[in-house]
Amino acid sequence: MQDSRTALDDTDKRLLAALQGDAHLTAEALGAVLNLSPSQAGRRRQRLEQAGYITGYAARLDPVRLGLGVQAFVQVQMATHDPDKVRTFARIVNARPDIVSAWTLTGDADYLLRVYCEDLAGLNTLVHGVLLPHPAVARVQSQIVMDQFKPDAPLPT
Amino acid sequence: MQDSRTALDDTDKRLLAALQGDAHLTAEALGAVLNLSPSQAGRRRQRLEQAGYITGYAARLDPVRLGLGVQAFVQVQMATHDPDKVRTFARIVNARPDIVSAWTLTGDADYLLRVYCEDLAGLNTLVHGVLLPHPAVARVQSQIVMDQFKPDAPLPT
DNA sequence: GGTGAAATCTACCTAGG
DNA sequence: CCTAGGTAGATTTCACC
Numbered sequence: 001m002q003d004s005r006t007a008l009d010d011t012d013k014r015l016l017a018a019l020q021g022d023a024h025l026t027a028e029a030l031g032a033v034l035n036l037s038p039s040q041a042g043r044r045r046q047r048l049e050q051a052g053y054i055t056g057y058a059a060r061l062d063p064v065r066l067g068l069g070v071q072a073f074v075q076v077q078m079a080t081h082d083p084d085k086v087r088t089f090a091r092i093v094n095a096r097p098d099i100v101s102a103w104t105l106t107g108d109a110d111y112l113l114r115v116y117c118e119d120l121a122g123l124n125t126l127v128h129g130v131l132l133p134h135p136a137v138a139r140v141q142s143q144i145v146m147d148q149f150k151p152d153a154p155l156p157t
Numbered sequence: 158m159q160d161s162r163t164a165l166d167d168t169d170k171r172l173l174a175a176l177q178g179d180a181h182l183t184a185e186a187l188g189a190v191l192n193l194s195p196s197q198a199g200r201r202r203q204r205l206e207q208a209g210y211i212t213g214y215a216a217r218l219d220p221v222r223l224g225l226g227v228q229a230f231v232q233v234q235m236a237t238h239d240p241d242k243v244r245t246f247a248r249i250v251n252a253r254p255d256i257v258s259a260w261t262l263t264g265d266a267d268y269l270l271r272v273y274c275e276d277l278a279g280l281n282t283l284v285h286g287v288l289l290p291h292p293a294v295a296r297v298q299s300q301i302v303m304d305q306f307k308p309d310a311p312l313p314t
Numbered sequence: 315g316g317t318g319a320a321a322t323c324t325a326c327c328t329a330g331g
Numbered sequence: 332c333c334t335a336g337g338t339a340g341a342t343t344t345c346a347c348c
Contacts, residue, residue, distance in 0.1 A: 020215050023180050027343075037315055051222075052222045053218060053219060056216075057216055059214055062210060066314060103305055104302070104306055105230065111306065143262040147260065148260055149268065150258055154254075155220055155223060155225065155257060156225070183322065184324095194336050196324095196336060197334090
């Protein structure tokens with residue numbers, strides 16, 4: 001199965017797109033979309049899973065329904081790159097459930113955090129009570145999400 | 158079922174967490190995790206779906222496997238808020254598959270875009286060939302993701 | 315590309331608090 | 332009366348032809 005990866009044909013791409021929209025599509029439904037027999041659609045899905053294109057299937061939750069009304073991006077500039085201090089910072093980031101993603105970026109902001117909070121007070125506690133007091137942190141700038149303009153992230157295929 | 162929504166009990170939260178990790182967990186597997194019978198686990202899942210906590214199930218893809226080696230955040234400052242020009246900008250954002258998410262933020266950057274590109278050349282084309290030339294755009298700053306520090310986004314429950 | 319066995323889901327039914 | 336557990340029919344998957 002070395003070369004099933006080199007090129008995704010158009011059907012593969014549409015299959016991946018369909019499964020990004022609904023992971024519970026049956027082989028029969030996939031076949032209907034792709035103009036394939038159910039067995040071929042199922043086999044193709046299996047191939048793409050085993051080839052590593054599909055890493056898993058996840059439930060999509062509604063943040064507002066869960067009481068998470070405030071979504072924000074927080075840029076964190078580090079005061080130091082001292083490994084010890086950065087490690088304790090990393091532990092905090094990993095431990096806090098309200099920080100759902102964290103990236104290191106090129107440019108002047110060292111970290112970008114994506115956070116979900118119940119309300120503005122929660123965001124303030126995170127920024128001023130947790131991040132800013134940390135010895136490794138120099139500066140924090142938070143930007144609240146006003147609107148999710150483009151819906152989340154089907155990867156381009 | 159009016160009040161099944163007001164408060165999620167601990168079992169509900171663990172169920173949501175489990176399904177965020179793997180949407181294909183069977184009712185039996187869920188029951189094993191939650192110490193419930195399969196029928197009760199399935200029933201609980203159904204309730205959470207109907208109550209709107211779960212909005213759907215999606216396949217998670219591997220961007221690198223798909224040949225998308227460069228991931229970046231692009232901040233776009235608008236030159237104008239003229240509705241017409243903003244609309245054409247919005248159409249471009251929605252049309253381009255390499256822009257997977259777009260948010261409007263508080264602060265000086267008007268839009269934050271999350272993009273996946275094959276390589277740096279692709280990102281450059283997007284920034285200098287598509288975004289900057291647009292009449293509504295004043296300034297663009299792209300920051301490439303070096304490392305995804307915290308894995309993507311199970312929502313806190 | 316099709317078929318059949320195994321597994322799973324869902325709706326209904328029964329028991330217990 | 333409401334919640335938990337179990338059972339049967341329908342649907343789906345997966346290995347084989």
